[in-house]
Amino acid sequence: xxxxxxxxxxxxxxxxxxxxxxxxxxxxxxxxxxxxxxxxxxxxxxxxxxxxxxxxxxxxxxxxxxxxxxxxxxxxxxxxxxxxxxxxxxxxxxxxxxxxxxxxxxxxxxxxxxxxxxxxxxxxxxxxxxxxxxxxxxxxxxxxxxxxxxxxx
Numbered sequence: 085x086x087x088x089x090x091x092x093x094x095x096x097x098x099x100x101x102x103x104x105x106x107x108x109x110x111x112x113x114x115x116x117x118x119x120x121x122x123x124x125x126x127x128x129x130x131x132x133x134x135x136x137x138x139x140x141x142x143x144x145x146x147x148x149x150x151x152x153x154x155x156x157x158x159x160x161x162x163x164x165x166x167x168x169x170x171x172x173x174x175x176x177x178x179x180x181x182x183x184x185x186x187x188x189x190x191x192x193x194x195x196x197x198x199x200x201x202x203x204x205x206x207x208x209x210x211x212x213x214x215x216x217x218x219x220x221x222x223x224x225x226x227x228x229x230x231x232x233x234x235x236x237x
Contacts, residue, residue, distance in 0.1 A: 087220040102131020116191035119207035158184030165190040
């Protein structure tokens with residue numbers, strides 16, 4: 085399956101997409117969020133958390149690198165921005181196999197640690213309120229997920 089792009093026109097539509105993603109993900113799911121600074125990666129992560137019934141505030145893990153949240157599935161919110169030049173293995177694979185959902189911002193900085201199968205979402209600025217989400221599934225499970233997200237949008 086090739087990548088698929090949808091346009092969201094406001095924060096409410098972004099939230100609906102995040103909740104749809106949360107409804108479709110299974111244990112050990114990995115979702116990467118790419119895009120410029122301030123484009124809405126953390127807002128989409130918050131929306132996924134909402135769909136996982138996580139009730140505590142979700143904030144960017146920029147200075148802690150990983151934040152853990154409990155919901156219908158645990159969510160591991162990872163900010164890899166500061167890992168660009170990290171040479172040590174910081175144990176990310178542990179999180180990928182910890183029976184939760186890993187949501188990774190700036191995943192391009194840890195490409196070498198990502199498994200073969202994951203869902204990449206590239207967020208592109210359109211205008212003040214609109215964004216484009218390009219879904220790039222890596223693996224059959226994620227291809228099926230994207231087709232369901234797109235068909236329900």
